[in-house]
Amino acid sequence: MQINDERHAAVDECLSRIVAAWDAGDAAAFAAEFTDDASYVIFAGIVSLGREEIEKAHVPVFEKWQKGSRMSMREVHRRISGDSVIVVTEGGIGKGRGVRHNKVQTFVFVDDGNAWRCAAFQNTKKNAFFIRMNARATATG
DSSP: OHHHHHHHHHHHHHHHHHHHHHHHTOHHHHHTTEEEEEEEEOTTSOEEESHHHHHHHHHHIIIIITTTOEEEEEEEEEEEETTEEEEEEEEEEESSSOOOOOEEEEEEEEEOSSSEEEEEEEEEEOOHHHHHHHHHHHHHO
16 A cells, blocks of 8 residues: 555656646756656647657747646546556646636656656547537436
8 A cells, every 4th residue: 555655646746746847837847757758649639759859849838829828637537557657637728817627638657767757648628519418428328
């Protein structure tokens, strides 16, 4: 049980650093939370492979498109499997007070020998129409 508590705490710290780096607009600090060979997939279908590409891709994000934005997330699922921890969140980014949780993210964390880091990230934009349709279909069985 102790090792699971340590993993959970380490993953929580990594998620907190990811959010803090985003909020600070710090591409290097953001990318540092990913493994050297991480995969990073966003809802637009853009794929960054490796820490270096993740950092490079986030420089214009933080300097232009999402400058001054803040990240928010709420965990909806966590599973420890062997040497990895899978975390699913609902979250989003925005400016000002309100950040809509209009995306679902899946993080896969691994211990790279020095720290727990994200090895794979997938971000999917929620589709309100399909969410309603699915809820209706599953409710009527």
